[in-house]
Amino acid sequence: MSGATADPRLAAARAVPKKRMRLSWSDPALRGIVWQVVIVALVVLGIWWLVSNTRHNLEVRRIATGFGFLWREAGLPIGEHLIDYSPTDTYFRALLVGVLNTLRVAIVGIVLATILGTLIGVARLSKNWLLAKLSAVYVEVLRDLPLLLQLLFWYAMLQGLPGPRQALHPAEGVYLSNRGLKLPGLVWEPAHGWALAAFLIGLVATYFYRRSALAKQMADGRPRPVWPAALGFLVVLPVAVWAALGAPWTVDWPALRGFNIQGGLTLSPEYFALLLGLVLYTAAFIAEIVRSGIMAVQLGQWEAAQALGLRPGQVLRRIVLPQALRVIIPPMTSQYLNLTKNSSLAVAIGYQDIVSIANTTLNQTGQAIEGVAIIMGVYLTISLSISLFMNWYNKRIALVER
Amino acid sequence: MSDTIEAGHGVASAARKDAPPAIILDKVNKWYGTMHVLRDVSLEIAQGERVVVCGPSGSGKSTTIRCINRLETHQEGRIVVDGIELSDDLRSLDAIRREVGMVFQSFNLFPHLTILENCTLAPIWVRKMPKAEAEALAMDYLRRVKIPEQAGKYPGQLSGGQQQRVAIARALCMKPKIMLFDEPTSALDPEMIKEVLDTMVGLAETGMTMICVTHEMGFARQVADRVVFMDRGEVVEQGPPDSLFENPRTERLKTFLSQILRGH
Numbered sequence: 001m002s003g004a005t006a007d008p009r010l011a012a013a014r015a016v017p018k019k020r021m022r023l024s025w026s027d028p029a030l031r032g033i034v035w036q037v038v039i040v041a042l043v044v045l046g047i048w049w050l051v052s053n054t055r056h057n058l059e060v061r062r063i064a065t066g067f068g069f070l071w072r073e074a075g076l077p078i079g080e081h082l083i084d085y086s087p088t089d090t091y092f093r094a095l096l097v098g099v100l101n102t103l104r105v106a107i108v109g110i111v112l113a114t115i116l117g118t119l120i121g122v123a124r125l126s127k128n129w130l131l132a133k134l135s136a137v138y139v140e141v142l143r144d145l146p147l148l149l150q151l152l153f154w155y156a157m158l159q160g161l162p163g164p165r166q167a168l169h170p171a172e173g174v175y176l177s178n179r180g181l182k183l184p185g186l187v188w189e190p191a192h193g194w195a196l197a198a199f200l201i202g203l204v205a206t207y208f209y210r211r212s213a214l215a216k217q218m219a220d221g222r223p224r225p226v227w228p229a230a231l232g233f234l235v236v237l238p239v240a241v242w243a244a245l246g247a248p249w250t251v252d253w254p255a256l257r258g259f260n261i262q263g264g265l266t267l268s269p270e271y272f273a274l275l276l277g278l279v280l281y282t283a284a285f286i287a288e289i290v291r292s293g294i295m296a297v298q299l300g301q302w303e304a305a306q307a308l309g310l311r312p313g314q315v316l317r318r319i320v321l322p323q324a325l326r327v328i329i330p331p332m333t334s335q336y337l338n339l340t341k342n343s344s345l346a347v348a349i350g351y352q353d354i355v356s357i358a359n360t361t362l363n364q365t366g367q368a369i370e371g372v373a374i375i376m377g378v379y380l381t382i383s384l385s386i387s388l389f390m391n392w393y394n395k396r397i398a399l400v401e402r
Numbered sequence: 403m404s405d406t407i408e409a410g411h412g413v414a415s416a417a418r419k420d421a422p423p424a425i426i427l428d429k430v431n432k433w434y435g436t437m438h439v440l441r442d443v444s445l446e447i448a449q450g451e452r453v454v455v456c457g458p459s460g461s462g463k464s465t466t467i468r469c470i471n472r473l474e475t476h477q478e479g480r481i482v483v484d485g486i487e488l489s490d491d492l493r494s495l496d497a498i499r500r501e502v503g504m505v506f507q508s509f510n511l512f513p514h515l516t517i518l519e520n521c522t523l524a525p526i527w528v529r530k531m532p533k534a535e536a537e538a539l540a541m542d543y544l545r546r547v548k549i550p551e552q553a554g555k556y557p558g559q560l561s562g563g564q565q566q567r568v569a570i571a572r573a574l575c576m577k578p579k580i581m582l583f584d585e586p587t588s589a590l591d592p593e594m595i596k597e598v599l600d601t602m603v604g605l606a607e608t609g610m611t612m613i614c615v616t617h618e619m620g621f622a623r624q625v626a627d628r629v630v631f632m633d634r635g636e637v638v639e640q641g642p643p644d645s646l647f648e649n650p651r652t653e654r655l656k657t658f659l660s661q662i663l664r665g666h
């Protein structure tokens with residue numbers, strides 16, 4: 001029986017003996033303190049030397065420091081911008097465009113790489129021999145080749161496509177040429193913004209509805225389906241808002257005019273190649289993470305849960321996923337950070353992300369320190385945000401000691 | 403074999419031969435690929451009857467009882483549990499899994515849930531029981547297996563014997579009519595075997611229908627109404643424990659018993 005463990009209250013009856021500090025080099029506590037003081041002193045000295053050295057050099061070369069240059073006109077052409085931009089805008093706005101371009105690759109890339117990686121990881125565990133082998137080959141090939149090489153490869157492939165006049169035209173409104181991918185776009189109107197807002201409110205409402213449905217089930221045992229409410233909040237509500245505002249619906253179809261394809265949404269070859277390369281490369285790593293996460297849950301867990309009468313969906317939701325995610329989340333965080341930082345390879349294929357734009361800024365203004373500081377600040381902010389979110393999520397799902 | 407249970411004092415039989423049988427296996431056949439692992443297995447188990455299944459390794463004992471709650475599917479023959487014939491129909495599967503509890507050799511507790519949550523999971527999500535009621539029920543069973551004080555801990559913090567008793571309580575929380583045990587003590591250190599066997603004897607005393615795969619002969623003698631000996635996928639011999647162990651009729655059972663006795 002369990003009587004083996006002694007009662008901790010009895011054990012605590014005698015206080016832990018206090019450690020006395022001795023002034024001797026053989027005392028590990030004292031040695032620890034001395035070392036820490038030495039290390040801090042060295043770090044401070046190093047920083048002081050760097051700062052004074054830099055200031056001296058800047059003075060000698062008559063370079064003004066500070067971020068004042070941010071408000072000067074950039075005169076810097078940027079091909080792709082999510083916000084309005086022209087070369088007469090300031091450096092600040094140019095850098096902002098760069099940050100948004102980086103985020104555009106990183107966020108879309110993380111979402112797509114997660115979906116693709118999960119599919120491939122699951123496929124590799126499939127009983128279908130061909131599917132399993134194909135996924136294994138995918139993982140081995142993609143993760144063994146340098147990312148830079150893959151980016152250059154995809155970019156070269158896209159450059160090798162025919163020009164706009166002979167563009168590949170697989171479906172109505174879709175054109176693939178060496179100028180990039182053209183898709184039909186929706187002409188954005190305020191009603192769409194309101195519908196989107198309604199959708200977001202619907203998300204929050206669904207969350208709270210689900211919580212209260214669960215609490216009620218815990219009280220009386222009767223399960224309450226969440227999907228009717230979710231359907232109402234997430235589909236009916238936004239559609240109703242959109243309809244009430246006149247249901248505007250104008251599609252901007254791309255079409256060949258003159259030498260180029262006009263209108264619609266554009267994915268430039270640079271963005272497309274960068275996204276493709278990052279997603280395919282990172283998905284290979286994510287596939288391995290997902291596979292090992294699922295394999296970490298023993299078959300016996302499935303069997304025990306099924307023997308208790310749980311349906312396969314319930315087993316997945318309540319038994320397998322919580323255990324697999326515990327294994328998956330920490331390495332997944334590293335992959336998200338890798339993808340974000342790897343997006344700086346954009347420079348190699350001419351996509352204007354923050355590194356590319358900050359680099360040009362730095363060359364034009366000579367403000368090297370500020371330029372590098374801005375790049376570091378941006379990546380640190382993005383990376384820390386990802387880490388914080390993932391750590392929060394990890395805590396939420398993995399609050400269990402073994 | 404560790405005779406941890408005194409063979410002398412037996413548990414009175416609760417088998418009700420008049421009632422419809424709890425489990426019928428009728429000429430069940432199963433293959434893994436081309437390997438024929440169950441050959442015309444026929445068994446009829448009465449309500450309240452306690453059956454011990456023994457036999458050499460690989461003889462199909464686990465496969466047989468795993469077919470009863472359909473963790474494995476048989477390919478030929480008929481299995482009827484509590485009047486419901488096993489088929490691909492999902493509703494019959496649900497119904498059977500509610501009536502049949504199972505305890506595994508390797509415990510298979512859910513490591514991310516507390517002991518209490520392990521026990522309340524199925525009552526809440528399968529039996530649709532209010533949480534408070536499920537918790538009261540779980541505490542009741544944890545008391546019966548003598549570890550209510552561990553309710554808030556996680557499986558990894560318990561000894562093997564304690565974990566297996568939780569596994570028994572977890573299965574009982576579904577109020578099954580039939581309990582299946584697949585070598586519940588073979589993964590345990592000798593000093594923990596007794597506490598698990600005691601729990602199972604206690605369960606036998608409540609009149610539960612039980613099928614136990616085990617080589618604990620003392621347990622078999624004390625609680626079993628019938629011992630079934632399997633070899634190479636067949637039921638070779640069956641009968642009351644005493645007569646089966648004292649007067650084995652087949653060569654195969656004689657060899658098996660002598661190996662078991664020599665091995666311990």
Ligand SMILES: Nc1ncnc2c1ncn2[C@@H]1O[C@H](COP(=O)(O)OP(=O)(O)OP(=O)(O)O)[C@@H](O)[C@H]1O
Nearest residue numbers: 434435437439457458459460461462463464465466
């Ligand atoms: N999933 C499986 N795939 C292929 N063969 C299997 C599988 N499970 C069991 N077998 C085979 O089926 C036969 C019967 O196995 P089973 O587990 O029922 O034996 P057992 O009597 O329980 O043995 P043990 O005492 O070792 O547990 C064995 O030959 C085994 O190798």
Ligand SMILES: [Mg+2]
Nearest residue numbers: 463464465584
């Ligand atoms: Mg077995």
